Amino acid sequence: MGVASLVLGIISIVIGLFSGGVLGWLGAIIAIIGIVLGALGKKNPESKGIATGGLVCSIIGLILCLLLYIACAACVGALV
Amino acid sequence: MHVYLELFGHKVASYGFFIALGGIIVNLIAVYILSKRKMDINDFTIIESIGLLGAFIGAKLLYLVVSFKDIDWSRITNLSYLTQIMQGGFVFYGGFIGGIIAALIASKANKIDFRSYADEVIFLIPLAHAFGRVGCFMAGCCFGKPYDGPFSVIFPDNSFAIHGVKLFPVQLFEACGLVIVSFALLFLKKLLSRQFQIELYFILYGILRMITETFRYDAARGIFFDLSTSQWISILMITIGLASIWIQLKKSKGNECLAD
Numbered sequence: 001m002g003v004a005s006l007v008l009g010i011i012s013i014v015i016g017l018f019s020g021g022v023l024g025w026l027g028a029i030i031a032i033i034g035i036v037l038g039a040l041g042k043k044n045p046e047s048k049g050i051a052t053g054g055l056v057c058s059i060i061g062l063i064l065c066l067l068l069y070i071a072c073a074a075c076v077g078a079l080v
Numbered sequence: 081m082h083v084y085l086e087l088f089g090h091k092v093a094s095y096g097f098f099i100a101l102g103g104i105i106v107n108l109i110a111v112y113i114l115s116k117r118k119m120d121i122n123d124f125t126i127i128e129s130i131g132l133l134g135a136f137i138g139a140k141l142l143y144l145v146v147s148f149k150d151i152d153w154s155r156i157t158n159l160s161y162l163t164q165i166m167q168g169g170f171v172f173y174g175g176f177i178g179g180i181i182a183a184l185i186a187s188k189a190n191k192i193d194f195r196s197y198a199d200e201v202i203f204l205i206p207l208a209h210a211f212g213r214v215g216c217f218m219a220g221c222c223f224g225k226p227y228d229g230p231f232s233v234i235f236p237d238n239s240f241a242i243h244g245v246k247l248f249p250v251q252l253f254e255a256c257g258l259v260i261v262s263f264a265l266l267f268l269k270k271l272l273s274r275q276f277q278i279e280l281y282f283i284l285y286g287i288l289r290m291i292t293e294t295f296r297y298d299a300a301r302g303i304f305f306d307l308s309t310s311q312w313i314s315i316l317m318i319t320i321g322l323a324s325i326w327i328q329l330k331k332s333k334g335n336e337c338l339a340d
Binding site: 023025026028029032033035036038039040042043055063066 | 096099100103104122129130133136
């Protein structure tokens with residue numbers, strides 16, 4: 001789980017930095033899954049280190065995706 | 081009121097900036113509180129993240145349901161059109177319901193006591209929401225009715241709000257209300273020894289939303305019998321909150337009688 005979290009975290013950072021806004025929403029979803037796997041991985045002492053790395057990467061990826069690309073999430077819809 | 085901000089030489093969407101800022105601040109507070117109470121941060125992260133994923137899906141799904149007729153479904157396979165739909169249009173209440181369902185499933189699957197975590201940190205949800213509303217104000221979305229009194233605002237041409245008309249700053253009004261709800265929950269948490277926190281959030285936010293909805297002017301509000309869809313959901317939330325408190329009080333009274 002730690003490795004999967006790290007991979008997803010790195011993918012979300014790459015999407016956040018280089019997708020030009022097109023896939024920001026996908027990056028956010030991938031980052032959230034990475035955070036979940038990282039937190040689950042941290043419970044296992046063997047994969048704690050790599051899971052922590054994955055958790056941190058996923059959090060950075062999530063912030064990048066949110067920060068750079070959600071122009072107005074709670075807006076365009078009718079009822080928000 | 082700026083749709084975009086300049087941050088370290090980069091153009092950043094102010095809405096996303098405020099959401100991220102709110103998220104970082106409330107999570108730091110949550111980690112502080114939970115570590116002080118010696119609760120597992122990993123369990124909290126699992127519930128929160130899966131809840132967030134559920135909220136994302138729920139908010140989007142409800143948006144798709146209410147905008148079903150406005151979406152050109154024949155173009156849905158076009159990546160740029162799909163991205164356009166995915167980036168804009170989320171409904172808070174859809175996210176709220178989706179988030180709670182997902183968090184409950186996650187806590188059940190991982191054998192985590194959802195209630196104990198929620199009672200500790202639920203007052204942070206309205207605080208994060210308040211940041212989101214400030215983001216709405218910056219972007220000019222979720223705007224208020226035309227109004228010429230004190231604190232009225234005219235949004236710039238590039239914002240989502242209607243231009244050149246003085247409007248009621250309903251986003252900031254709701255943000256202030258949310259901060260008050262957050263502090264009220266924090267106060268009641270101590271007063272009621274961490275009881276009924278979820279129910280009180282349902283009731284207080286439901287009341288606030290009932291009020292703020294009457295000042296909203298953006299898009300169609302899905303009016304049924306003179307009330308908007310969000311007002312109907314607010315009534316449902318208030319009812320659930322009150323019913324849950326009543327049931328718990330009745331249960332505890334029954335237990336006291338049995339003990340006597």
